[in-house]
Amino acid sequence: MAKLSLMFENKLVKEVPVGSRPVAIGRSPDNDLPVDNLAVSNYHARVYFEANRLVVEDLDSLNGTFVNDLRVERATLHDGDSIWIGKHHIKVDASGDAVPAWDPGKKAAAPKINETMVLDTKARRDMLQQAAAMGERTQFAAGRLKVPTLVVLSGNTDQKEYVITNKLTVIGKSKMATVRLKGWLKPQLAAQINQRDDGYYVGPGDKVPRVNGASIPGPLRLNDGDTIEVCGVRLNFIFRD
């Protein structure tokens, strides 16, 4: 059975299973998962099964519900996802559930396709509407978008803070690097931060960076608040409002 674990600063606060009834989340004590924090609305969000999928729905909360750093109105949850509400986060454990894959071929009633085809405007609209009818409205609330930022905690760099605006960010001594390291014997390309569909990943360059004190085995997805260390420079990765 799917399970939600409410965490605060990496400590488990409460754990609830998700059954046939929605799990209510909010500041009011009559919620299934009460979250005692002023940043949380009285009835903030709920999690439930719909068409065999675990769904989180924001209940018009003031400060929003985030799934893996993206603000959502409603989104499908996968095993290992994190729902962020204020300073708390809820770990999603859906590992025990064999969630049947939605077969878009059936739902969309489209012919079986071997050859590549392009949807005309109408077919495209219909298909996307069908997708919307599945109950998905992941919204990136404009104006409240969070800006990924690197704050220099220590070490010698050309700026104290960098807003990440590009898909590819390089940390190094190179003149072309976004985060320019100063000093002798620093590599031109020490490490890199790349934007992918599901977030920002830090990866090695000529050096292997450490994230929160541990060496990374390969590209690693960054979470809000992570500390990156490379070539004697410590950077704090945060999402700014």
Added chain:
Amino acid sequence: MQIASGGVTSVGRVRANNEDCFKIVESMNLFVLSDGMGGEAHGEIASALAVETVVKHCMETEQDPAMTVFGDMPAAWSEKTKRLSSAVHLANKSIYDSAHKHAEQHGMGATLTAAWIDGTRVSIAHVGDSRAYLLRSGSLQQLTSDHSLVAEQVRRGILTPAEAERSEMQSVLLRALGAHEDIEVDAEEHTVFPRDILLLCSDGLTRMVTEPEIAGTLQAEPDPAKAAGRLVELANDQGGADNVTVVVVRAGAESKGWFSWLRRGAKNSSQGNGSAGGK
């Protein structure tokens, strides 16, 4: 920056026609790849027309920088990016016009992914589900977003990437050249670092070969043409369900500064002193 490149295309193991097309213009560091679609031989016509139009327009703008820019362009884009994007708009129009003039070509279309390197900047323009990747220090990063239905569903959280791979709808594109009179072209610019490897490929590669396999092959084979050939072989060995086209572009190691000059000097002198005979 020193640029070395190579490209290979193959019909694959299942299809009768190769509807993919690519062109490398070494003198301009321009790389263009297209995957055509349409009945009979029309996919081939569409992809060839797409590649030819893009290359021709880029060459012409080199001669005449005052040429008109097509489509809406952010002012911040470099000249090269604007031109490359214009060229893709033109390619769309060529295919669309041709399909409307010739009834039998109705429904033909093509993807297009192009890269143009100018010094330390690379401009990328893209429509469809062919891809551009960057391999930098061992990390393979997809630069382009697929304009396919399943990719859009993954972005919206409707499908997981694993479900998308199994989907029967993988071939449904939301954007392709030739489908409409107007088209939205994705374009972007990046800095090229020494030892970066740029990969352009059709979906015949990415549906057959995993990203770790792609990264491993690119790292193991320094020669761009051989690396492209190996990737095509891998795709064919693993089924070759579609046409496969791969273009590999490698930025050379930059040697500058007094330290590398010293090392270069050391290498030269050891060659000169060698008894095995130098130049």
